[in-house]
Amino acid sequence: MDGVERDRLARDIGDFRRALLPGFLLHLLRGFEGEDPSVIQIVTLYVLDHTTATTLRELADHVGRSVSATSRLVDQLVRRGLVDRHEDPDDRRARRIALTESGANFLREFERARADAQLEVMAYLNAEERELVIRAMSLLGEASRRRIHAHPTDPEIR
Incomplete structure (x- = not known):
C-alpha cells in the first residue's frame, strides 16, 4: 500500500469513526453509570476477556x-463488579485477576452497541455494498484471530 492509499484509508476510517462514535460512545457512557470509563479500562477488560486469570504483574505488562x-485500575474495575481478584490455588501469595460475568456482559453489550452503530451507517449502502462490508468485517475478524494465534504470548497483540 503506497502513501496515497494509506492516507485515503486513514481518511475513510476517520470519517467512519466520526459517523459511528457519537451514539456509540453515549451508549457506552450510560453503561458505566457515574464515572466515565477510560480507554485503559476498556483495554484492560478486553485483555482479561482473552486470557485466563492473570497476575497483576502480567496484566501490567499486557496493558x-x-x-x-494497574493495581489502582483493577481496584476501580473490582468496585464496578467487572473484574474479580482471587487467591491463586497453586500459590497462596499470588492473587489472580479475572473478568466477571458482569464484565463479560459489559463487553458483549459494548460490541452489540458498536455493531448497531455500524449498521446505522451501513443503512446508507445498497444491499450489494452491505454484503461486501459484512464479508470484509468477517475477513478482518478472521485475520485478527490468526494474528493472535500466531503470537499467543505477545502482549502487544493480545
Missing part, C-alpha cells in the same frame, strides 16, 4: 502500565 497504576 503497558506500572504495577501500582
Whole structure:
C-alpha cells in the first residue's frame, strides 16, 4: 500500500469513526453509570476477556502500565463488579485477576452497541455494498484471530 492509499484509508476510517462514535460512545457512557470509563479500562477488560486469570504483574505488562497504576485500575474495575481478584490455588501469595460475568456482559453489550452503530451507517449502502462490508468485517475478524494465534504470548497483540 503506497502513501496515497494509506492516507485515503486513514481518511475513510476517520470519517467512519466520526459517523459511528457519537451514539456509540453515549451508549457506552450510560453503561458505566457515574464515572466515565477510560480507554485503559476498556483495554484492560478486553485483555482479561482473552486470557485466563492473570497476575497483576502480567496484566501490567499486557496493558503497558506500572504495577501500582494497574493495581489502582483493577481496584476501580473490582468496585464496578467487572473484574474479580482471587487467591491463586497453586500459590497462596499470588492473587489472580479475572473478568466477571458482569464484565463479560459489559463487553458483549459494548460490541452489540458498536455493531448497531455500524449498521446505522451501513443503512446508507445498497444491499450489494452491505454484503461486501459484512464479508470484509468477517475477513478482518478472521485475520485478527490468526494474528493472535500466531503470537499467543505477545502482549502487544493480545
